[in-house]
Amino acid sequence: MFVTPAYAQAAAGGGDVFTSLVIPMVLIFGIMYFLLIRPQQKKLKEHQSMVEALRRGDQVVTAGGIVGKVTKVRDDAEIEIEIATGVNVRVVKHTITQVRSKTEPAKT
Incomplete structure (x- = not known):
């Protein structure tokens, strides 16, 4: 039980x-x-x-939606992009979201 x-x-x-x-x-x-x-x-x-492969002449899009052409790779953290004729902007590399067109590497 x-x-x-x-x-x-x-x-x-x-x-x-x-x-x-x-x-x-x-x-x-x-x-x-x-x-x-x-x-x-x-x-x-x-x-x-993608960010490490950036070089001068690449057309890029930033996280803010700005489209520009890379004019100078300053150092490991910053690049300079031209957003209009004569208007250059310094941006942090890691804010680049897309590379629209790559330039051909320089022939040595």
Whole structure:
């Protein structure tokens, strides 16, 4: 008539914590890695390579939507773009979102 505590616990599903908590958390992290983290890292790497390849004469678009032509690569962080005839603007390299046309490399 009376149920022993061990039998009641087994029947209620008080089983292994590993299978009930850890495995679902690992699966959720794995799914999040492949759906969010990995594509973002790939996109960041592509953007960094695009920014590093900028050179004089490239036509670019900034994050603010300004279209211009690269006139000078100042250093690792800044470039100078011409947005109109005689109007040059210094911008941070990482604000470049798109390179519309590339120039041919100089032949040596």
